[in-house]
Amino acid sequence: MKVAISGKMIVPLMRLLVTFISFLVLGTLAASAQSREDIVLTGGPALRFLEHGKAASHDFYWFNFIDASVIRLKELKDQAKPDEQVTWVVYRPGYVSRSHEMEMDLLPQIKAKAQQVGVNLVWFDTKEELISYFNKGLDRDKTKIASFDYFGHSNKACFLFDYSNTIDTMSITFLHVRDLKKIDSDDFSSHAACKSWGCHSGEMYSQWWKSHFNFPMIGAIGKTDFSHGGEPVLSNSDGKWTQ
Amino acid sequence: MDSFLSHYMSRFLVIPGLLLGAWIFSSSQLPAQTETEPVYTAPVGAPPPVAPPVRKGSPLDHLTNDVKLATPTVGYKEGNTNAPDYWVAHRFVDDMGGSGWGWVKKKGDGWGSAKWVALQENPGLAVAPYRKLLLHDADNNWEYKFWGSIAAYKAYDPHLDEMVPVFILQGYEVVGSANPLNIKTGPSDRVRHRPSGASSRNSRPILTDPGID
Numbered sequence: 041m042k043v044a045i046s047g048k049m050i051v052p053l054m055r056l057l058v059t060f061i062s063f064l065v066l067g068t069l070a071a072s073a074q075s076r077e078d079i080v081l082t083g084g085p086a087l088r089f090l091e092h093g094k095a096a097s098h099d100f101y102w103f104n105f106i107d108a109s110v111i112r113l114k115e116l117k118d119q120a121k122p123d124e125q126v127t128w129v130v131y132r133p134g135y136v137s138r139s140h141e142m143e144m145d146l147l148p149q150i151k152a153k154a155q156q157v158g159v160n161l162v163w164f165d166t167k168e169e170l171i172s173y174f175n176k177g178l179d180r181d182k183t184k185i186a187s188f189d190y191f192g193h194s195n196k197a198c199f200l201f202d203y204s205n206t207i208d209t210m211s212i213t214f215l216h217v218r219d220l221k222k223i224d225s226d227d228f229s230s231h232a233a234c235k236s237w238g239c240h241s242g243e244m245y246s247q248w249w250k251s252h253f254n255f256p257m258i259g260a261i262g263k264t265d266f267s268h269g270g271e272p273v274l275s276n277s278d279g280k281w282t283q
Numbered sequence: 284m285d286s287f288l289s290h291y292m293s294r295f296l297v298i299p300g301l302l303l304g305a306w307i308f309s310s311s312q313l314p315a316q317t318e319t320e321p322v323y324t325a326p327v328g329a330p331p332p333v334a335p336p337v338r339k340g341s342p343l344d345h346l347t348n349d350v351k352l353a354t355p356t357v358g359y360k361e362g363n364t365n366a367p368d369y370w371v372a373h374r375f376v377d378d379m380g381g382s383g384w385g386w387v388k389k390k391g392d393g394w395g396s397a398k399w400v401a402l403q404e405n406p407g408l409a410v411a412p413y414r415k416l417l418l419h420d421a422d423n424n425w426e427y428k429f430w431g432s433i434a435a436y437k438a439y440d441p442h443l444d445e446m447v448p449v450f451i452l453q454g455y456e457v458v459g460s461a462n463p464l465n466i467k468t469g470p471s472d473r474v475r476h477r478p479s480g481a482s483s484r485n486s487r488p489i490l491t492d493p494g495i496d
Contacts, residue, residue, distance in 0.1 A: 092343065092346050093346075195442075207382075207401050207402070208402070209440075210441070212436050
């Protein structure tokens with residue numbers, strides 16, 4: 041079947057094509073104008089007093105989570121364009137109480153590390169403050185979270201920001217899988233790269249994360265070991281990363 | 284007619300055009316995804332970081348170096364114990380593996396009103412009585428007078444995936460050993476739980492609906 045295009049139709053068709061291409065370009069430009077933020081979330085260490093004498097005693101080194109976070113922050117900062125934001129969100133009370141125990145103020149050291157790497161440091165004291173930062177810390181219509189990393193204590197269902205820091209082997213500030221619904225999935229870009237470096241996250245948290253946000257979060261099957269002082273490694277022989 | 288069609292069709296194409304443009308951009312990979320996963324290599328020969336030396340006289344020094352007892356000393360007091368109102372506390376080790384400390388009730392009340400609690404210690408003021416003992420469960424079924432208060436918040440027990448009321452300890456006095464109590468162990472809503480697999484310890488009983496929110 042032949043379709044005849046008369047001379048009269050060429051001009052309107054050209055206008056139609058130009059309009060379509062114009063809006064395609066404009067739409068692409070509008071989307072590309074959206075900026076990105078990389079977030080590293082860091083929980084607090086246990087108190088040595090509360091961990092003393094345990095067979096599996098946590099956090100001899102007070103900056104195990106901090107040092108691991110700094111390594112990741114440097115990687116993100118190296119990848120980031122000058123106008124892209126890299127943000128370090130740190131649970132302050134955990135380091136206040138460890139400072140008190142050690143009689144050494146750790147907070148200025150954390151601030152100095154953030155300054156050295158050139159990232160924006162955001163403290164949080166409560167779960168509500170953390171969730172508020174996700175949802176409203178920046179204008180999420182303009183700035184999407186493009187990557188998320190968590191360094192801290194966790195079990196399969198929960199990020200534990202003050203494990204054995206306030207109460208022996210327990211936590212009063214945590215982000216349970218049931219709390220994920222309070223974080224707007226539109227805060228993130230659609231293919232955000234997310235990873236929990238804590239223990240057991242791949243056994244449940246990753247599944248809830250994907251179900252809520254519709255993109256994966258890598259997590260560990262088994263425990264992770266921060267005691268080397270750098271990025272954590274899987275400590276179980278049968279451990280693995282999953283999502 | 285042609286002009287009419289092209290006029291309206293061009294408007295119809297505005298929205299798909301915008302959506303298509305946004306989709307093309309947003310579905311492309313972001314820089315962080317294209318990087319290979321970093322692997323940390325410990326510096327050769329460098330020792331792992333350790334805790335600083337314990338200061339003499341600090342709570343951690345006492346915990347580490349004081350002589351430990353087999354059982355509590357009746358009449359021993361620690362912390363602020365002068366207020367006339369106190370709680371009666373019964374230590375019980377949770378046979379389900381939870382980290383709760385035991386029950387507390389107000390002086391004069393029956394054990395039916397007792398709360399299962401986690402203990403928030405105050406190093407330097409008053410800490411769990413078992414810190415003075417050889418074993419943390421050596422005071423199972425011992426009773427104490429407790430000074431302090433129930434916190435406004437609850438603690439999350441990662442071993443059982445449940446929420447536990449918190450008692451903030453300001454002081455205590457050892458009363459003595461007591462008969463076991465015939466009341467339910469654990470937080471009041473434990474009975475409603477069903478296994479969910481939320482705990483990281485596969486060998487432990489697992490509870491669901493930890494009451495978060």
